[in-house]
Amino acid sequence: MASNLGTAYALKVGFKAGRKYTLAVTASKTSDDPVSSPHLSFSVRTSLPAPAETQPSGCGPVGQEYWAMLLNDVVGATYISSATTKDYSLTEWTASEDLDYLFVLATQGSNTKSTQVLISKLSITETLPPVFSLTPESVALACGDTSARTFTVNNLGGIPNVTAYEWDLGSASNGWLHQGGPAPATLTTSEASLTLTPSCGAAQSGISVSVKAGSTTHGPYRSSVANSGYPTMAITGPDILCAATPQEYRVTGLPCGASVIWSSSDATLATATTLGNNTGTLTRGPQIGDVDLTATVSGACGTTTLTKRVRSGPYSLTRPYGTLTFETNAGSYKTVELVTGTDFHGWTYGTNGLLLRASVTRPGISGYWLLNEPTGSSAEVLSFQTTDLGRTAIVRFNPFAPGDKFVSMTFYTTANGCGSGGANSHWLFYRGSSGLAPAGTSPPR
Numbered sequence: 001m002a003s004n005l006g007t008a009y010a011l012k013v014g015f016k017a018g019r020k021y022t023l024a025v026t027a028s029k030t031s032d033d034p035v036s037s038p039h040l041s042f043s044v045r046t047s048l049p050a051p052a053e054t055q056p057s058g059c060g061p062v063g064q065e066y067w068a069m070l071l072n073d074v075v076g077a078t079y080i081s082s083a084t085t086k087d088y089s090l091t092e093w094t095a096s097e098d099l100d101y102l103f104v105l106a107t108q109g110s111n112t113k114s115t116q117v118l119i120s121k122l123s124i125t126e127t128l129p130p131v132f133s134l135t136p137e138s139v140a141l142a143c144g145d146t147s148a149r150t151f152t153v154n155n156l157g158g159i160p161n162v163t164a165y166e167w168d169l170g171s172a173s174n175g176w177l178h179q180g181g182p183a184p185a186t187l188t189t190s191e192a193s194l195t196l197t198p199s200c201g202a203a204q205s206g207i208s209v210s211v212k213a214g215s216t217t218h219g220p221y222r223s224s225v226a227n228s229g230y231p232t233m234a235i236t237g238p239d240i241l242c243a244a245t246p247q248e249y250r251v252t253g254l255p256c257g258a259s260v261i262w263s264s265s266d267a268t269l270a271t272a273t274t275l276g277n278n279t280g281t282l283t284r285g286p287q288i289g290d291v292d293l294t295a296t297v298s299g300a301c302g303t304t305t306l307t308k309r310v311r312s313g314p315y316s317l318t319r320p321y322g323t324l325t326f327e328t329n330a331g332s333y334k335t336v337e338l339v340t341g342t343d344f345h346g347w348t349y350g351t352n353g354l355l356l357r358a359s360v361t362r363p364g365i366s367g368y369w370l371l372n373e374p375t376g377s378s379a380e381v382l383s384f385q386t387t388d389l390g391r392t393a394i395v396r397f398n399p400f401a402p403g404d405k406f407v408s409m410t411f412y413t414t415a416n417g418c419g420s421g422g423a424n425s426h427w428l429f430y431r432g433s434s435g436l437a438p439a440g441t442s443p444p445r
Contacts, residue, residue, distance in 0.1 A: 005061035006107035008070055010048055011122075015099040019126055021075070023090040026121035029080045033113035040106050040117055041077040042090070043070050044099040070105045080106075080117050092127075131157030132211050134221035139204075142231035143301035144255020146198050151207050151223055153192040164212040165189050168220065175202035200256040201300030203227045230301050231255060235293065235308040237282070240364070241270055242314065242418035246281035251295050251306060254278050258299030265292035269312040288313030314418040315364035317411065322360040324428075338426075354397040356428065358409065359388065366415035369393035372408040372425075380405040395428070 015021060023042055031038070054066045076090030102124075106117040133154045153165055166188050169176060176183040176196040183196055198204050204227060210219035237249030251260055262280030264272040269291040273281045282293055295306045322338035338358055360367065368390025375381045382398040397405050407428045413421025 004064040006064065006067040006105055007061045008054070008067055008103055008105040011102045011104065012100055013102045013124065015044060015095040015102075016126075017095050017097045019129065020092055020094050021127070022092045022125040023076045024123045024125070025078070025088050025090070025119060026085060027080050027088065027117055027119045028085045029083055029115060029117055031083075031113060031115040033115065034083075036113065036115050037079040037081045038106055038115045038117050039077065039108040040080055040088075040104070040119075041071065041074050043072065043074045043103045043105070044095070045073060045101050045103065046097070046099055048101060064107075067105055067107065070103050085118075085120055129156065130221075131155070131159050132218050132221055134207070134209055134223050136223055138224045138226065140226045140228065141198055141204055142228050142255070144200065144231065144258060144299065146200055146256050148195055148197045150193055150195045151209070153209055153211060153221065155192070159211075159213045159218070161214045162192075162211060163190075163214070165192060165194070166210045166212065167194055168208045168210075169196075170205040173202075175199050175204035230297065230304050233297065233306055235295055235306050237293075237308070238310070240311040240314075240417045241282060241284040244284055246273065246283045249280050249282060249293060249295075249308070250278050251297065254297065255299065255301060258297050258301070261296040261298070263294045263296065265294070270310065282310060284312050288316065311364065311417060314416040314421065315362060316416065316421070317360070317362065317365065317413070317424045321362035321365070322358065325357040325359075354399070354405075356395050356397075357392060358395070358426065358428075359392040360411055361391075364417045365391075365413060365421070367391065367411055367413040367421065370410050370412065371395070372410060373406075381407055 025040065027040065029036075029038055049069065053069060054062065056062075075093040078088045078090060080086075080088070104119070104122070133156055135152050135154060136149075139149055151167075155162065166186065168186050169183055170185065172182070172185045174183055174185065175198060177199050178184070178187070178194075178196055182199070187194075194207075194209075196207075204225045206222060206224045208220040208222045210217050210221075231253050233251050233253040235249055236252055238247045241247055249262065254260065259276075260274070260278050260280065262272040262274045262282075264270050264282065266287075266289070267285060268287040269285045269289050270282045270293070271285060272293060273283070275281060280293075280295070282291075289312060291310050291312050293308045293310050295308075297304050297306065323335050324338045325333050325335045338360070358369065366389070369386050369392075371381065371384040371393070373379065373381050375384050377398065377400065380398055380401045381395060383394075383396045385394050386392060387394065393409060395407060395409070397407070408425065409428070410423050410425045412423050415421070
């Protein structure tokens with residue numbers, strides 16, 4: 001066939017909506033042009049085209065205007081590249097509706113030479129939808145999970161005369177309980193559902209079932225089981241120890257059959273005691289600080305540890321507990337640790353005055369700053385204010401006050417986890433001049 005000519009045949013097949021099909025063709029080519037590869041395509045329709053559409057002839061090709069409409073609804077295509085008979089597999093497709101006809105179209109050979117496609121075999125494979133299914137298809141079980149699981153057979157095809165469901169649990173050591181006792185390797189039910197309970201500390205096997213309907217056995221249908229490690233667990237109990245009385249702690253999410261041993265990272269801060277039944281206590285020691293409470297969980301799932309950070313005694317302003325940010329140049333700032341005495345150097349440009357910001361950032365501490373100095377245009381401190389519920393003080397030194405400057409502030413603790421706290425005094429020294437930078441001086445340090 002020459003360029004833009006094609007030959008097509010219609011086969012009455014009867015494709016069913018929703019079903020999947022795969023086409024395969026065994027073919028070869030003949031051509032006066034050995035490098036040409038004619039094109040073979042397959043399309044589907046519900047009816048034959050009208051004769052006026054395709055101008056059918058007893059033998060020989062027709063022009064493209066008569067076969068182009070067959071390129072609609074193509075379900076597979078391939079180039080026939082070999083003069084030797086060869087198998088060509090096409091992509092699986094799904095019928096969107098009931099379709100009666102399959103069209104086979106050979107086109108696009110040489111531009112100038114005659115080419116042919118010789119089809120020796122055409123196969124159509126139909127994939128039938130399952131008539132039954134088993135749900136859930138998979139189950140994930142954390143170690144120690146003893147929640148019952150129900151497996152159900154679904155009759156998707158509406159198959160009548162179902163008489164029995166034959167369940168296979170693999171072996172007698174399948175890790176399941178059935179009706180209060182160990183589940184057998186196989187069992188038969190007249191019901192479509194089977195409820196099983198994981199046995200504590202055992203690994204569970206997968207489930208399969210075959211369905212008896214009349215004289216036919218369908219299946220088996222399977223549900224896989226994945227056994228993982230320990231479930232999510234956590235230590236519950238107080239975050240801070242204030243009194244000397246023991247405080248109780250437990251592990252939530254503890255699986256069946258597991259035991260807990262409690263320990264403390266520092267006995268001078270707190271001592272741990274194991275009481276059994278998933279319970280332990282922590283008692284405050286003579287020192288104050290943060291201690292790690294550890295629960296060591298052991299059982300059929302292995303051994304793992306959980307840790308909880310607990311405060312022993314009230315929070316206090318021990319280093320490090322805050323930050324001090326001060327201006328080293330106009331618009332340039334440096335942040336250091338906030339301590340009771342800070343000595344910093346430099347000067348500020350312009351006439352706004354050196355700005356510093358003292359913040360108490362330690363968790364568990366609430367309180368407020370008070371300035372122990374006068375403020376105003378004639379004082380060393382021009383202005384003072386607080387933010388963050390009093391935990392941050394903003395101090396601006398007076399640029400018009402000559403020489404070194406000194407400020408005294410006090411942070412009053414209103415809450416420290418165990419009640420009210422005390423007071424911490426701070427002295428901040430600014431050594432430098434004020435206003436514009438003096439002539440002939442070195443850059444700020």
